[in-house]
Amino acid sequence: MLLLEFSMSPLGKGESVGRYVSRSLDIIDRSGVDYRLNPMGTVLEGNWDEVMGVMKRCFEAMKKDCDRISVSVKIDYRKGYRGRLGSKMASVEKRLKRKLKS
Amino acid sequence: MLLLEFSMSPLGKGESVGRYVSRSLDIIDRSGVDYRLNPMGTVLEGNWDEVMGVMKRCFEAMKKDCDRISVSVKIDYRKGYRGRLGSKMASVEKRLKRKLKS
Amino acid sequence: MLLLEFSMSPLGKGESVGRYVSRSLDIIDRSGVDYRLNPMGTVLEGNWDEVMGVMKRCFEAMKKDCDRISVSVKIDYRKGYRGRLGSKMASVEKRLKRKLKS
Amino acid sequence: MLLLEFSMSPLGKGESVGRYVSRSLDIIDRSGVDYRLNPMGTVLEGNWDEVMGVMKRCFEAMKKDCDRISVSVKIDYRKGYRGRLGSKMASVEKRLKRKLKS
Numbered sequence: 001m002l003l004l005e006f007s008m009s010p011l012g013k014g015e016s017v018g019r020y021v022s023r024s025l026d027i028i029d030r031s032g033v034d035y036r037l038n039p040m041g042t043v044l045e046g047n048w049d050e051v052m053g054v055m056k057r058c059f060e061a062m063k064k065d066c067d068r069i070s071v072s073v074k075i076d077y078r079k080g081y082r083g084r085l086g087s088k089m090a091s092v093e094k095r096l097k098r099k100l101k102s
Numbered sequence: 103m104l105l106l107e108f109s110m111s112p113l114g115k116g117e118s119v120g121r122y123v124s125r126s127l128d129i130i131d132r133s134g135v136d137y138r139l140n141p142m143g144t145v146l147e148g149n150w151d152e153v154m155g156v157m158k159r160c161f162e163a164m165k166k167d168c169d170r171i172s173v174s175v176k177i178d179y180r181k182g183y184r185g186r187l188g189s190k191m192a193s194v195e196k197r198l199k200r201k202l203k204s
Numbered sequence: 205m206l207l208l209e210f211s212m213s214p215l216g217k218g219e220s221v222g223r224y225v226s227r228s229l230d231i232i233d234r235s236g237v238d239y240r241l242n243p244m245g246t247v248l249e250g251n252w253d254e255v256m257g258v259m260k261r262c263f264e265a266m267k268k269d270c271d272r273i274s275v276s277v278k279i280d281y282r283k284g285y286r287g288r289l290g291s292k293m294a295s296v297e298k299r300l301k302r303k304l305k306s
Numbered sequence: 307m308l309l310l311e312f313s314m315s316p317l318g319k320g321e322s323v324g325r326y327v328s329r330s331l332d333i334i335d336r337s338g339v340d341y342r343l344n345p346m347g348t349v350l351e352g353n354w355d356e357v358m359g360v361m362k363r364c365f366e367a368m369k370k371d372c373d374r375i376s377v378s379v380k381i382d383y384r385k386g387y388r389g390r391l392g393s394k395m396a397s398v399e400k401r402l403k404r405k406l407k408s
Contacts, residue, residue, distance in 0.1 A: 005142040007176070012321030015180075015374045022197040029202055037204045038140035039190045040107040040176055048260060056252060063281070068321045072176055072378055073277035074109070074142055077267070078117075088141045095124040100131055102139045117216030117272045150362060158354060165383070170219045174276055175379035179369070209346040211380070219384075226401040233406055241408045242344035243394045244311040244380055276380055278313070278346055282321075292345045299328040304335055306343045 002077040003084055004051040007041035008058055010066035020066065024058040031057070036085050041072070045085050104179035105186055106153040109143035110160055112168035122168065126160040133159070138187050143174070147187050206281040207288055208255040211245035212262055214270035224270065228262040235261070240289050245276070249289050308383040309390055310357040313347035314364055316372035326372065330364040337363070342391050347378070351391050 008024055009017050028035050028042055031054045035044045044051040055073070062069055078084070093100055110126055111119050130137050130144055133156045137146045146153040157175070164171055180186070195202055212228055213221050232239050232246055235258045239248045248255040259277070266273055282288070297304055314330055315323050334341050334348055337360045341350045350357040361379070368375050384390070399406055 003141055005140075009317065009376070011315065011317065011323065015318030017317065018193050018197060022194045025194050025202060026198055029198075029200075035203055036141060037191055037194070037202045038107075039105055039138060039145050039187050040178060041142075043141050048263060052256060052260075056256075059252065059281070063283070067283040069279070069281040070315070070376070071277070071279035071281075073275070073279070074174055075273070075275035075277070076142065077263070077273040077275070079267070079271040085141050089139055091120050092124045092127050092139070095120060096128055096131070098131075100127060100139045101137055111215070111274070113213065113215065113221065114219030119215065150365065154358060154362075158358075161354065161383075165385070169385040171381070171383040172213070172274070173379070173381035173383070175377070175381070177375070177377035177379070179365075179375040179377075181369070181373040207345055209344075222397050222401060226398050229398050229406060230402055233402070233404075239407055240345060241395055241398070241406045242311075243309055243342060243349050243391050244347075244382060247345050278378055280346060289345050293343055295324050296328045296331050296343070299324060300332055300335075302335075304331060304343045305341055 001045060001047060001082040001084070002051065002075055003043055003045055004055070004073060004075045005041045005043040006055055006071060006073045008062060008069060008071045010062060011068040011070060013066060020062055023061055027058050027061060028054055034085060043085060045082070103147060103149060103184040104153065104177055105145055105147055106157070106175060106177045107143045107145040108157055108173060108175045110164060110171060110173045112164060113170040113172060115168060122164055125163055129159050129163060130156055136187060145187060147184070205249060205251060205286040206255065206279055207247055207249055208259070208277060208279045209245045209247040210259055210275060210277045212266060212273060212275045214266060215272040215274060217270060224266055227265055231262050231265060232258055238289060247289060249286070307351060307353060307388040307390070308357065308381055309349055309351050310361070310379060310381045311347045311349040312361055312377060312379045314368060314375060314377045316368060317374040317376060319372060326368055329367055333363050333367060334360055340391060349391060351388070
């Protein structure tokens with residue numbers, strides 16, 4: 001299983017791109033793949049084809065009305081681990097023995 | 103004000119790097135700069151010198167016992183906006199008229 | 205056509221990971237997809253499935269002997285443009301009326 | 307010494323942002339810090355304050371006429387190594403016993 005964080009924005013659609021970002025989140029939220037939204041991107045958990053498939057659907061939707069698109073992606077694969085959307089942060093809090101802002 | 107997300111990991115310290123990541127989170131949490139932790143990084147909000155200063159302190163601490171370090175950073179600056187650690191996600195949920203996972 | 209830059213490294217294989225990076229470059233170089241190597245990653249040019257296919261092959265090869273893998277990816281899609289592996293830099297040099305280091 | 311790759315673009319200035327990117331490259335090229343331009347960003351080599359200082363000057367210049375700016379940064383620090391703008395690629399070519407496209 002892997003964690004994949006991505007953010008995807010159109011260039012040339014003005015300074016406010018919330019309309020396009022919301023459409024991606026709609027696709028992600030309906031995909032069945034587990035995720036967490038944060039202020040700078042969305043983190044998905046699944047195998048390579050699952051998470052890449054969701055990202056591609058977001059890209060295909062954005063391409064329909066956006067001629068230039070930037071995507072930023074970060075992947076953390078770890079063999080034999082799952083449920084890391086929650087456990088990675090819990091592990092840091094356990095080490096520090098206090099709650100962090102999330 | 104800008105949002106800066108970063109993640110910082112040592113190479114050559116084995117597969118589990120939670121010990122080093124926790125030390126960074128301790129620095130961030132005590133810095134006074136507002137932040138949100140997510141499974142793939144930490145998002146800080148502040149001006150350039152504030153957020154870069156926190157990141158540099160994390161780097162200086164990690165350098166003490168790590169000889170190779172990777173850092174990944176993403177910045178979203180928007181003039182005249184603040185409080186976006188919460189408002190960016192709220193704005194997407196408002197458009198979609200439902201709660202998302204965060 | 206899109207440009208995709210990526211870098212992929214194992215965690216837990218020590219500080220020197222050139223052996224694994226070289227194997228990826230071998231895959232990329234034999235893929236038939238056009239690319240340029242730089243000190244921090246490799247930039248591919250092609251359509252979504254082509255460039256993602258190459259990246260997946262690199263990932264599958266690395267997974268064979270690496271249990272934790274980090275990948276960093278950046279995509280720049282621009283409708284109707286191709287040959288940007290060379291033209292993006294040429295355009296900057298033309299504006300500045302001098303050669304840059306590349 | 308560290309390698310830092312970054313790309314910086316305004317949002318809300320249309321699809322073509324070469325004018326702003328060229329201004330950054332002018333700052334980088336005159337900075338005295340060694341660098342290599344590639345189709346997706348610029349890689350600088352120096353210590354933390356040097357490379358961050360150049361990136362900040364680019365940001366300050368872009369802020370003057372851009373109200374929303376995205377920056378993507380990747381850092382590879384390795385204690386005791388320098389000259390890696392050239393040597394990282396040479397090392398891959400040596401392992402593969404052939405020239406790669408760069």
